[in-house]
Amino acid sequence: MKAGDMIVTSSIPELRQWRWQQPAASYGFVPTMGYLHEGHLSLARRARAENEFVVVSIYVNPTQFAPTEDLSSYPRDLERDLALLRGEGVDLVFAPDDALMYPPGFQTYVTVEQATQGLEGASRPMHFRGVTTVVAKLFNLVQPTRAYFGQKDYQQSVVVRQMVADLNFNLEVVVCPTVREADGLAMSSRNKYLTPPQRQAATVLSRTLRHGLVLLDEGERNGRTLRAAMQGMIEAEPLARLDYISVAHPITLQELEQVGDQAVLSTAVFIGKTRLIDNMLWQVREA
Ligand code: AMP
Numbered sequence: 325m326k327a328g329d330m331i332v333t334s335s336i337p338e339l340r341q342w343r344w345q346q347p348a349a350s351y352g353f354v355p356t357m358g359y360l361h362e363g364h365l366s367l368a369r370r371a372r373a374e375n376e377f378v379v380v381s382i383y384v385n386p387t388q389f390a391p392t393e394d395l396s397s398y399p400r401d402l403e404r405d406l407a408l409l410r411g412e413g414v415d416l417v418f419a420p421d422d423a424l425m426y427p428p429g430f431q432t433y434v435t436v437e438q439a440t441q442g443l444e445g446a447s448r449p450m451h452f453r454g455v456t457t458v459v460a461k462l463f464n465l466v467q468p469t470r471a472y473f474g475q476k477d478y479q480q481s482v483v484v485r486q487m488v489a490d491l492n493f494n495l496e497v498v499v500c501p502t503v504r505e506a507d508g509l510a511m512s513s514r515n516k517y518l519t520p521p522q523r524q525a526a527t528v529l530s531r532t533l534r535h536g537l538v539l540l541d542e543g544e545r546n547g548r549t550l551r552a553a554m555q556g557m558i559e560a561e562p563l564a565r566l567d568y569i570s571v572a573h574p575i576t577l578q579e580l581e582q583v584g585d586q587a588v589l590s591t592a593v594f595i596g597k598t599r600l601i602d603n604m605l606w607q608v609r610e611a
Pocket of ligand 1: 355356357358362363364366367472473474475476477500501502503504510511512513
């Protein structure tokens, strides 16, 4: 694929016509909100390696933001994003606007019930309803063979998998590892908001989760003890304010009193006004 051949469209008929010119080909799809970084690009690369065609969407979806959140200030740079995606050999970028996605009279939403109750769902009550609604719409528009999501948003990947199973979407959900900065900070478009001292303080998320993994490796299995130890580390960082810390089952997302063979450690932390999330998976090692 020559760089420069990438189609950029905000037209549903154009997207559909392109998609159905080769109905039997495989299509990899990466939904994003733009302001792309290496995390997003790793998903595009994986999609490129596994499919004949690759579609990336760029859309800052208003229904997944609460009125108090950062919708209006969310960083955007479409020209830079398109250049990065051209470099990855992406075939088509779908960049719709709000009038196209939510025309007047729009009134249908997709809700995943249990998997959205805790963690991000508890802190951001309408968030996942917005995510699943827009992802369902994008799946219907693109009709991908495989859709690529980052482990960075671990609960989102669980919720999307549940929706795909429950609503019989004919596609495979692929979850890719979290891409991090050299000092461990998970890449995020929101990292742009951080001042230099805040940027340094933000390493507290990954340091804390890694400490949790070490405690688990050392044999600690009590959920409350693990959460307290991690909470203490976050509270020791003056620029950080804890939203939640969790030791949960990776499939059900239920908080664990006692860890068995596996767990997902996750946290949400405010650094100033910026809310950052991160998570790490733990699995018991074979003796
Ligand atoms: P966003 O643009 O934040 O909605 O993210 C779009 C997709 O990129 C989601 O599936 C995210 O989980 C994924 N993503 C975001 N940050 C990272 C990262 N640091 N590593 C891997 N995937 C990521």
